[in-house]
Amino acid sequence: MNALSSGLRIIGLGHAFGPQPIIDQISLELPRGRVGCLIGPSGCGKSTLLSMVGDLAHPAQGHIHHDFHHPVFVFQDPCLLPWRDAVDNVAFGLKAQGIDCRTRRSRAHDWLTKVGLETSDSHKYPHELSGGMRQRVALARALAVRPDLLLLDEPFSALDVGLRRQMQSLVRRLISEHELTALLVTHDLAEAVRLADRIWVLTPKPARLAAARDIERPFAYRDDGFVQAEVGNMLADPAIAAALAMVEETL
Amino acid sequence: MQTRGRGLRALDYLWGGWGVAASLLLLIALWEAGHAAYGTLVLPSPRDSFAALWKLAEAGRMLPAIWDTSINALGGFAAASVAGGLLGVLAGASDMMRRLLQPIATLMLGIPAIAWVVLSLLWFGGTGFAVSFTVLVTTAPIVFAGSAQGMRTLDGALKRMAQSFRAPWPVLAWDVYLPHMLSYLFPALATALALSWKVTVMAELLSGSGGIGDGLATARVQVDTIKAMAWVVTVVGLLLIVEYLLLEPVRRHLQVWRREMPGVGPSATAGF
Numbered sequence: 072m073n074a075l076s077s078g079l080r081i082i083g084l085g086h087a088f089g090p091q092p093i094i095d096q097i098s099l100e101l102p103r104g105r106v107g108c109l110i111g112p113s114g115c116g117k118s119t120l121l122s123m124v125g126d127l128a129h130p131a132q133g134h135i136h137h138d139f140h141h142p143v144f145v146f147q148d149p150c151l152l153p154w155r156d157a158v159d160n161v162a163f164g165l166k167a168q169g170i171d172c173r174t175r176r177s178r179a180h181d182w183l184t185k186v187g188l189e190t191s192d193s194h195k196y197p198h199e200l201s202g203g204m205r206q207r208v209a210l211a212r213a214l215a216v217r218p219d220l221l222l223l224d225e226p227f228s229a230l231d232v233g234l235r236r237q238m239q240s241l242v243r244r245l246i247s248e249h250e251l252t253a254l255l256v257t258h259d260l261a262e263a264v265r266l267a268d269r270i271w272v273l274t275p276k277p278a279r280l281a282a283a284r285d286i287e288r289p290f291a292y293r294d295d296g297f298v299q300a301e302v303g304n305m306l307a308d309p310a311i312a313a314a315l316a317m318v319e320e321t322l
Numbered sequence: 323m324q325t326r327g328r329g330l331r332a333l334d335y336l337w338g339g340w341g342v343a344a345s346l347l348l349l350i351a352l353w354e355a356g357h358a359a360y361g362t363l364v365l366p367s368p369r370d371s372f373a374a375l376w377k378l379a380e381a382g383r384m385l386p387a388i389w390d391t392s393i394n395a396l397g398g399f400a401a402a403s404v405a406g407g408l409l410g411v412l413a414g415a416s417d418m419m420r421r422l423l424q425p426i427a428t429l430m431l432g433i434p435a436i437a438w439v440v441l442s443l444l445w446f447g448g449t450g451f452a453v454s455f456t457v458l459v460t461t462a463p464i465v466f467a468g469s470a471q472g473m474r475t476l477d478g479a480l481k482r483m484a485q486s487f488r489a490p491w492p493v494l495a496w497d498v499y500l501p502h503m504l505s506y507l508f509p510a511l512a513t514a515l516a517l518s519w520k521v522t523v524m525a526e527l528l529s530g531s532g533g534i535g536d537g538l539a540t541a542r543v544q545v546d547t548i549k550a551m552a553w554v555v556t557v558v559g560l561l562l563i564v565e566y567l568l569l570e571p572v573r574r575h576l577q578v579w580r581r582e583m584p585g586v587g588p589s590a591t592a593g594f
Contacts (some may be wrong), residue, residue, distance in 0.1 A: 127486060143486065150483035154501035154579040163497060167489035196579045216487070 077138050078102040078252060079124065079220070085132030086119060092277040094120055096133075099271055099280065101254060103138075103219075106246060108255045108263040111273030111314065117256040118224050120278070124254060125222045139220035139252065147225040149209035151197040157183060157208050158193045164216040175215075182211035186241065203234040207241070214245060221246065221253040227262065239265055243290050260315065264301045265293055272305075274314045281314035335574065342566065366548040374552035383537065387553075388560065390533035394450050395522040398457025399515055405458070406465030406514075407507065413466070414473020424470075427463040435460045435517075439525045448529035456525045461514035468510025472503030504576055512569050516561065523557055 079101040086094040093116040101107040109117045122128040124135055125142045143164065151160045158179045165175035183193055186207040197205055206226060213221065223242070227235040243266055246253050257263055263270045264286060272282045284305060288297060306312050350368050357367040366374075378384045413420040438456045446452035476499060484498050526535025534557050541550035 125486060127482065144483070146479065146483065148479050150479045152480065152497060152501070155497065156579075163484075163489075163493075164487040166497065167484075167487040167493050169490075198579070 078105070079107075079135070079137040079139070079254065081120075081124070081133070081135050083133035084120065084123070084130050084135065086116065086123070086128075086130050094130075095277040095279050097273075097278065097280055098133075099283070101252065101269065103252050104250055105268045106243075106253045106255065106266055108257060108267035108270045109273060110257055110260060110263045110270060111278055112275045113258055115273050115276050116278040117258075117273060121222050121224050121254060121256050124220075137220070139218075141216060141218040142220040142222055143213040143216055143218040144222045144224060145206075145209055145213045145226040147228055149197070149205040151205055151208055151212075153197050156194045156196050157188065157200065157204075160197070160208050161211045161215050164212050168216060178215055179211070182215045183208070185214075185245070186211045203230055203238065206230065206234075206238060210238075210242065210245075214249065219252065221251050223253060223255040225256055225258070228257070228259070235262070242266070247290070260302050260305060261298050264298045264305070266290075270305075272311050272314050282308060282310045284311075331574070335571070339566075346562075363547055366551050370548050371551040371555055374548045375555055378537075378549070378552055378556075384556065387532065387534050387537050388556065390450065390531075391519070391522055391526065391535070391557070392560070394453040394526065394531075394533060395457060395518040397450075398454035398522070399461060399518040401454070401458045402462040402514060402518075403465055403511060406462035406510075407469045409462075410466040410469020410471075410507075411473050411503075413470040420470065420474075423466070427466045430459060431463045433459075435521050435524065439521075439528050442525065443529050448531045450531050450533075452529055453522055453525040453531055453533070457518045457521050460521050461517050464510050464514045464517070465507070468506045468508075469503065472506030473499065475506070476502045501579075508573065508576055512573075515564065515569070519557060519561055519564075 079099075081097060081099050084094055084097045085092065097120065099107070109120060111117050119128060121144075123130050124137070125144055127144075152163065155163070158176055161179035161182055162175040165178060170178075180190075180193060184190070188204060188207055188211075192200065192204060197208070200208065206229075210226070226242075227238050230238060239262060242253075245251075255263070255266055268286055270284045270286065271280055272284075273279065274281045282305075286293075286301065306315070353365070353368050356365045362370065375384070409423055413423045435456065438459050442452040442456045442459075446455060480498055480502075484494055489498070522533065523535040523538065525531075526533040527539045528535075530536055530539060534553050537553045538550055541547075541553060
């Protein structure tokens with residue numbers, strides 16, 4: 072990992088809200104083109120760490136180095152503008168980049184198709200879309216700006232199991248097709264195994280690195296049996312089991 | 323599809339006009355009953371009032387009065403919208419500004435409109451400017467409150483999303499803040515506009531600076547209840563025109579993205 076030529080490198084990251092430390096000495100590296108996953112109990116500081124990588128917050132200690140030019144977020148809440156229809160929501164990021172109206176709407180239409188929305192849904196407002204459709208619009212909005220780093224902050228946790236699986240497959244396919252680097256935050260170990268090339272397990276607050284695992288098997292071959300076996304293997308590690316004990320309780 | 327949707331909405335709106343017409347006719351029937359009970363001196367009949375209205379129009383007094391009143395009301399309202407709106411944005415964006423401006427707005431809201439009329443007449447004399455100034459100071463705090471509330475209540479998640487796309491301030495203002503603020507600002511503006519007409523007529527009545535209020539003052543001096551009712555009908559007509567030809571269509575346009583109430587209109591699509 073010392074030979075990391077391009078990608079994300081976090082060194083000695085620490086952060087606190089007031090006197091309460093929430094992140095303590097976290098160091099990790101994510102090479103370009105890989106999918107990393109931070110897993111830990113709710114409220115352990117995973118999302119804060121992701122915000123710092125995306126430059127929405129600044130760390131109190133340590134450094135974050137990366138050579139990505141367009142990091143984008145997909146949040147747990149789709150955060151769609153309720154007063155804009157699906158096309159204009161997808162076009163929002165493009166508008167922020169100063170792209171002209173015709174081009175951004177055309178690209179927004181293309182992306183809505185890519186994430187699986189019907190043409191007839193393009194002009195629906197967020198309240199007229201189902202939860203899964205809203206999350207697809209949010210994903211299209213993020214990918215439309217041609218990002219090189221995708222920051223996924225528990226984007227599927229509000230969806231039911233069936234929709235979650237569909238969205239996981241869609242995201243992983245789009246990541247592969249567009250050769251993106253992605254950093255995912257979740258508290259679902261099976262989701263981490265299903266999507267990530269490298270998993271970092273964080274302890275309860277303050278978040279420290281409890282363990283790191285690489286998932287070598289290509290995404291296309293990660294069937295349910297593999298995911299279950301891998302989850303079992305990981306939980307057999309006492310450090311991981313201890314760190315995730317609170318996750319199991321919250322689930 | 324969209325054009326068809328708009329056409330249907332326009333038809334729906336026009337059909338809704340029957341309800342308004344029925345309501346107005348009921349009011350006129352009650353007015354006629356009141357006239358029958360109390361006589362012309364107290365409450366002239368609708369027929370006499372509308373005839374007087376027609377005479378005023380024929381004499382060429384109606385349109386100049388409507389023009390003067392509209393200029394006074396809309397001038398003050400426009401100034402109040404700009405001043406109240408901008409100060410509200412400042413108060414919504416900064417806690418310090420809110421703490422500074424909120425008590426002033428509360429104080430101004432507490433001063434009766436009639437007191438502002440008297441002060442304006444003392445400061446500026448019986449001119450149209452005095453009337454517009456009265457409208458400005460009585461309605462600006464209402465717009466201020468709506469604007470500040472709209473600015474303060476934007477969902478933090480939406481701000482964070484916009485920040486994550488590094489949206490420049492014009493995009494942030496146009497696509498994120500303004501549509502949210504309009505939910506608060508529009509009702510405040512509608513209230514302020516309705517109040518503008520009332521305050522204008524009151525100020526004109528006392529200042530003698532022309533307009534519908536001046537016509538009412540003349541009718542009062544002449545103890546001409548029929549003419550007074552004709553002027554009242556005029557100002558009510560103005561209010562109705564502004565409400566149903568301007569405010570209501572804008573209100574409907576702004577509300578199109580809102581969730582329908584259960585059982586009203588098309589429901590949310592359930593499929594994935």
